[in-house]
Amino acid sequence: MNPNQLAAPQSDDGERSWIEAYPLDDLWEGEMEGVEVAGHKVLLVNADGEVRAYRNQCPHQAWPLDEGDFDGEKIICPNHSWEFDAKSGCGINPNDCALTRYPCTVNDDGVICVDVVR
Ligand code: FES
Numbered sequence: 001m002n003p004n005q006l007a008a009p010q011s012d013d014g015e016r017s018w019i020e021a022y023p024l025d026d027l028w029e030g031e032m033e034g035v036e037v038a039g040h041k042v043l044l045v046n047a048d049g050e051v052r053a054y055r056n057q058c059p060h061q062a063w064p065l066d067e068g069d070f071d072g073e074k075i076i077c078p079n080h081s082w083e084f085d086a087k088s089g090c091g092i093n094p095n096d097c098a099l100t101r102y103p104c105t106v107n108d109d110g111v112i113c114v115d116v117v118r
Contacts, residue, residue, distance in 0.1 A: 016103060018113035024106050027051065032075065032086075034066030040116040042102060045070060047086035053114045054089055055100035058082060065099075075099075 021037045022044055032045040034056045043056035043065050056064050058077040068078040074092060075084045083092040089099035103115040 016105075016115045017117040018105065018107065018115055020107065020111045021053070021104075021114045022112045024051070024110050024112050027112065030070070030072040032066060032070040034064060037114050037116050040102075042114055042116065043075070043099075044104070044112060044114075045075065045086045047072060050087055051104055051106070051112055052087060052089065053102040053104040053112070055102070057100075059091075059097045059099065 019037050021035050021042060022033060027033055027044055027046045029046050029049055032043060035042050035044060041056040041064065043054045045052050054065070056066055058065055058079065060077065060080060060082050063077055063079040065075055065077055069076040070086065073086055075086050082094065084090065084099050085092055089101045091097035105113050107113050
């Protein structure tokens with residue numbers, strides 16, 4: 001995968017606190033993985049070669065999303081089947097909610113790094 005396809009960090013007005021989270025080679029397109037980063041539960045998803053990082057917690061009743069399903073486009077909560085767009089984190093059904101997104105990037109060693117500080 002070309003690292004240039006990866007999502008750029010969100011608005012960057014200062015130094016990021018990148019923490020290595022997971023090897024990019026182990027997160028194939030269409031896969032998601034729950035990891036812990038500096039004590040934060042993080043959900044990594046690879047949607048069409050674009051990696052995103054979210055809080056691994058459903059905004060409805062805090063269910064861990066890595067126990068749900070990912071069809072390559074939508075993350076589906078295992079508890080009540082709320083659906084979220086994998087690239088934006090926005091709710092699809094219902095559409096008035098969103099996942100909490102963390103900035104992420106890939107370092108020169110091919111490791112997905114996440115900023116859970118801000
Ligand atoms: S806890 Fe996720 S849909 Fe209810």
